[in-house]
Amino acid sequence: MEVADRVRRTAIAAAYRTETGVRDWISRRAAGRGWTPAVIPYAGYAGPEQARVLGRVVLAPAAVDPAAVRGIAGWRRLLTLESPGTEVTVELDGTTTTITSDAAGLIDATIALDQPLSAGTTTVLLRVSDRHPAPATVHVAGATPGHGVVCDIDDTVWITGLAHPLRAAWRTLSGTSRTRRSVPGMAHLLQAAVAGQEHPPVVYLSNGAWNFAGPITRFLDRHGFPPGPILMTDWGITPHRWFRDGRAHKSSSLTRLVQELPHIRWVLIGDDGEHDPAIYTEMAATHPDHVAAIALRRVHPGTQGGADQQTQSVNGVPVLTGPDGDALLPPLQAALRQHPPAGT
Numbered sequence: 001m002e003v004a005d006r007v008r009r010t011a012i013a014a015a016y017r018t019e020t021g022v023r024d025w026i027s028r029r030a031a032g033r034g035w036t037p038a039v040i041p042y043a044g045y046a047g048p049e050q051a052r053v054l055g056r057v058v059l060a061p062a063a064v065d066p067a068a069v070r071g072i073a074g075w076r077r078l079l080t081l082e083s084p085g086t087e088v089t090v091e092l093d094g095t096t097t098t099i100t101s102d103a104a105g106l107i108d109a110t111i112a113l114d115q116p117l118s119a120g121t122t123t124v125l126l127r128v129s130d131r132h133p134a135p136a137t138v139h140v141a142g143a144t145p146g147h148g149v150v151c152d153i154d155d156t157v158w159i160t161g162l163a164h165p166l167r168a169a170w171r172t173l174s175g176t177s178r179t180r181r182s183v184p185g186m187a188h189l190l191q192a193a194v195a196g197q198e199h200p201p202v203v204y205l206s207n208g209a210w211n212f213a214g215p216i217t218r219f220l221d222r223h224g225f226p227p228g229p230i231l232m233t234d235w236g237i238t239p240h241r242w243f244r245d246g247r248a249h250k251s252s253s254l255t256r257l258v259q260e261l262p263h264i265r266w267v268l269i270g271d272d273g274e275h276d277p278a279i280y281t282e283m284a285a286t287h288p289d290h291v292a293a294i295a296l297r298r299v300h301p302g303t304q305g306g307a308d309q310q311t312q313s314v315n316g317v318p319v320l321t322g323p324d325g326d327a328l329l330p331p332l333q334a335a336l337r338q339h340p341p342a343g344t
Contacts, residue, residue: 020103023081027059030081035059037083039107039126040067041136042213043229045201047261048116051138053090054229055107055126056210057083067134067214073176077211080105089127092138093117104234106210119143119199121227139228141201145263147292147336148201149193149226150254151186152270153208153216155299157225158182180219183297185325186269187224192329193267193336194226201264202228205253207246210234247275254283258290265292265339267332272321273299284317293335294319295328 042054059081060066066080082105090097092111099109107126119142125133141148154160158180194200202225204216210232217230233249257266268283268291270276277296284291294314298321312319318335322328 027081027083030059034062035081036062036130037086037128038064038066038131039088039128039134040214041124041126041134042210043136043217043227044124044138045203045229046113046117046122046138046140048113048143050113050260051092051111051117051124051140052229052260053092053107053109053111053124053126053136053138055088055134055136056080057086057088057101057105057107057128059083062130065132069214070218077215078209080211086128089125091125091127091133093122106234116143137227139201140199141261141264142197142199143263144198146197146200146265147194147267148203148257148261148264149190149228149267149269150203150205150257151190152276153204153206153230155271155273156183156269156276156297157186157204157216158219176215178222182219182223183324185327185329186297187325189295189325189329189332190226190269191224192333193269201257201261202226203257204228204230205250206230206232207249208232247279250275250279251282254279255287258283258287262290265290267293267295267336269295269297271297271299281314281319284314284319288315288317291317292339293317293332295332296321297325297328298323 036059037057038060040056040058042056044051044053046052058066084101084103084105086101086105088099088101088107090099090109090111093113095111095114097109097111099107101107117138117140119140122138122140123135124138125135127133151157190202194202204220206216208216213230213232221227231253233246268280270280280294284294294317296319318339320328320331320335
């Protein structure tokens, strides 16, 4: 076992070095043709004490804004040339901070706030040399205790069919945001979960690649989902793993949200096709005061005896299951009435 593990680690490290070497070689050739670093901004979020700013630095022709590209197939979105180690100036609420993109070109910066930002939305500017500043939205949660939503994307917001990998891959790689279908009732479910509150946080959490953040954002807007940041992952090889750990990504993101927005009780919305039930029930077990309810779409119609919706509980947190948002809406509304936020 020790030998096999050593061989695995060696193979991963070699593959990572090869991938990085090829990227660096292509980057040098692109720079020689006039390509320069450009920022693709992603929406971030803020609480009372800090803001999280997100984006990615890629190489692009000087006359091209990569953030403005629309209507291309998913596989083409994966053909980006990341720019690691690039300095980015972040301007937020009158303060300026300089950060450096990571090995995947990603920007994930925590900005300490001298004073809380006004609830709602604000704009952060991301600057790199020889480019116009890239504006990104920061969603600022209200200071009043309330409910927030964390929602999965694949097979929860839009239909992917992860239970059928080849079909799911085809949808992801060949489609655009306009070719994807929304799960019935889900937009209304999310709206109802935060209805009547002032600037509640809504966060979309996915194991998909950051390359798809733009199409997902446009899909959510087109289908009436509440606006909010999307937290995604990098699909490239890491120095220690062949693939990213999707379960760890979701678990750590949820824990961070609980820490950064301690006055929020979260409605966790997902599906039963992959790891959402285990991740969400673990959060309910470890942070019951910060989880208001769990709502899971049943991807497989034959489960749970075919009932439209069922309700269970974990550590006092209601766990609701149903085939779509329409079926989940009545029990979720009932659960939130029985579990109002602290201080309300």
